[in-house]
Amino acid sequence: MFIDPFGRPITYLRISLTDRCNLRCVYCMPQEGLHWQARADQLSADEIVRVVETAAQGGVKRVRLTGGEPLVHPHVVEIVRRIASIQNIEEVSLTTNAMLLERLAQPLADAGLKRVNISLDSLDADKFRLITRGGDLARVWRGIAAAERAHLSPLKLNTVIVRGLNADELPALARLTIENDWHVRFIEVMPIGNAQDWGEGFPAPSECYVSVQEMRAALSTFDPSTSSGLRLQPVTAPMGNGPARTYRIPGALGTVGFISPLGEHFCQNCNRLRLTSDGKLRSCLVIPAEVSLRDAVRSKKPLEEYFQQAILQKPEHHDILVATPAGSQRGMSQIGG
Numbered sequence: 033m034f035i036d037p038f039g040r041p042i043t044y045l046r047i048s049l050t051d052r053c054n055l056r057c058v059y060c061m062p063q064e065g066l067h068w069q070a071r072a073d074q075l076s077a078d079e080i081v082r083v084v085e086t087a088a089q090g091g092v093k094r095v096r097l098t099g100g101e102p103l104v105h106p107h108v109v110e111i112v113r114r115i116a117s118i119q120n121i122e123e124v125s126l127t128t129n130a131m132l133l134e135r136l137a138q139p140l141a142d143a144g145l146k147r148v149n150i151s152l153d154s155l156d157a158d159k160f161r162l163i164t165r166g167g168d169l170a171r172v173w174r175g176i177a178a179a180e181r182a183h184l185s186p187l188k189l190n191t192v193i194v195r196g197l198n199a200d201e202l203p204a205l206a207r208l209t210i211e212n213d214w215h216v217r218f219i220e221v222m223p224i225g226n227a228q229d230w231g232e233g234f235p236a237p238s239e240c241y242v243s244v245q246e247m248r249a250a251l252s253t254f255d256p257s258t259s260s261g262l263r264l265q266p267v268t269a270p271m272g273n274g275p276a277r278t279y280r281i282p283g284a285l286g287t288v289g290f291i292s293p294l295g296e297h298f299c300q301n302c303n304r305l306r307l308t309s310d311g312k313l314r315s316c317l318v319i320p321a322e323v324s325l326r327d328a329v330r331s332k333k334p335l336e337e338y339f340q341q342a343i344l345q346k347p348e349h350h351d352i353l354v355a356t357p358a359g360s361q362r363g364m365s366q367i368g369g
């Protein structure tokens with residue numbers, strides 16, 4: 033069993049299938065994209081499967097595929113099918129921008145995918161296109177509908193709240209949960225990734241942070257234009273809270289969650305490891321230590337010791353602060369956000 037030095041069992045692996053993406057969300061990557069990893073440096077489907085087999089032998093039960101955009105990977109369906117059939121793996125899920133989900137939802141479900149988390153930063157098509165630099169909101173809604181038809185549920189919708197861009201949409205996004213059994217989760221923007229100037233029409237990255245406390249207060253405050261503020265009752269989410277603090281609008285079918293990687297530590301319950309698309313194990317999203325297992329997997333060496341090394345590096349908690357510059361850190365799309 034993989035247990036870290038602080039007694040936390042490691043049961044969850046997040047895999048970045050690719051660093052590439054079909055969108056350019058302002059807080060994640062620059063308009064011109066990043067310096068993409070060479071294909072030869074990325075793990076192949078066979079190699080990913082071998083890494084997950086070792087992870088499963090060590091006690092990993094849940095795998096999430098992310099990126100970059102996992103659905104641009106040409107073998108995503110095959111990878112899901114092979115991971116889902118590994119002994120001890122109980123759940124394979126995926127985080128996506130949903131641009132390609134309409135066509136892929138059913139094949140992915142047939143391959144054994146259980147759930148999807150969909151990133152949705154605005155309900156306004158123009159603003160959505162602006163934030164994602166080219167995203168098509170209608171396509172995302174068709175992807176969401178296809179995910180529902182394929183029973184990839186419960187559906188989680190993730191919104192990164194950015195001051196001056198979409199913070200005004202908190203109530204409308206939260207209200208989606210009244211009639212839909214969806215889990216809408218509001219996420220604090222992290223100073224990891226695209227910290228350089230976002231360009232004209234965008235706020236300065238240093239001014240865009242909104243804390244979850246501020247988000248909750250904004251939702252609960254009485255709004256004279258709609259004669260309402262939203263009452264939020266704390267609940268335990270049906271699928272477990274993960275890192276989110278979860279609430280329900282009384283009578284609503286879904287829930288509203290708040291994820292604060294910066295303000296409210298969730299490190300004490302952290303059960304995750306990450307695998308980057310170039311074959312590095314990473315024990316923490318914000319601490320740069322990595323253990324490369326790519327050469328080992330290519331030379332067919334046993335991989336367990338690489339996992340043990342990475343787990344030994346897992347910090348008890350991180351102290352990332354709002355003001356921390358992204359510096360030379362890899363961005364979310366490269367680590368697998």
Ligand code: SAM
Nearest residue numbers: 060099100101127128129151221222225364369
């Ligand atoms: N492309 C997929 C998507 O957008 O869902 C998966 C990868 S993306 C890196 C995973 C999540 O990280 C998304 O929900 C995205 O909004 C979030 N993310 C990216 N950069 C972030 C940042 N600087 N702060 C907070 N969340 C961020």
Ligand code: SF4
Nearest residue numbers: 053056057060100129
């Ligand atoms: Fe792509 Fe996801 Fe990053 Fe947006 S958040 S640019 S969709 S990887």
